[in-house]
Amino acid sequence: MSLFIILAAVNAFLAVALGAFGAHGLEGKISNDMLEVWKTGVTYQMFHAGGLFVIAFLIDRWGQTSLLNAAGWSMFIGIILFSGSLYVLSTSGIKILGAITPLGGVAFLIAWTLIIISALKA
Template sequence: MKLFLILGAINAMLAVGLGAFGAHGLEGKISAKYLEVWKTGVQYQMFHAMGLFVIAFLASKFPQSSLLTAAGWTMFGGIVLFSGSLYVLSTSGIKVLGAITPLGGVAFILSWIFIVIVAAKSL
């Protein structure tokens, strides 16, 4: 599905930009602890941007798979929840936002499970 290719590319671009911003714009402005939190958000955003590329590729092989569509939206939602909450947490220091991060992690896990199911069904 082209949409997941586009979302993957946008998220990869954002991860590069946010990584550079963290390294150059936030250094010395937030604590080392929160800079590490920011870096974790960037890492997971990039990993899952690549995951969106995988989903786009698989969608071309299995165009009728609603599970791949679910995997794509779940992975994108995971990026927003996981990485987004870490970005806001690291710049605001509002610790309650840390409670949102695991929801993004669960979304990531679900999206990968959906991909496993699609692959297993195709054997």
């Protein structure tokens, strides 16, 4: 069993559910600008759920390595920081949360970089 497959599937599920909630539950309740912020969170969550699947498959192919493990956790943390901060920002209007979002972006970049390094070493 790969923990990253479970994390990927849970995040893909949540992205679909949160996307539907945004489209049907938030429309007319938050501004169009904040609805776009919500959609950005959903989009990045789904893309990086796919990234977690990639990591799980690479672990299956190349074996569990510290680089791939770190990539998986970095991607998961990126989802929480990036998408999570956008969800809270869009529904609360607390602007300071926008300062957290780039930290999630950096976590995503680290994860993809670690995948590149793993591929070069494989």
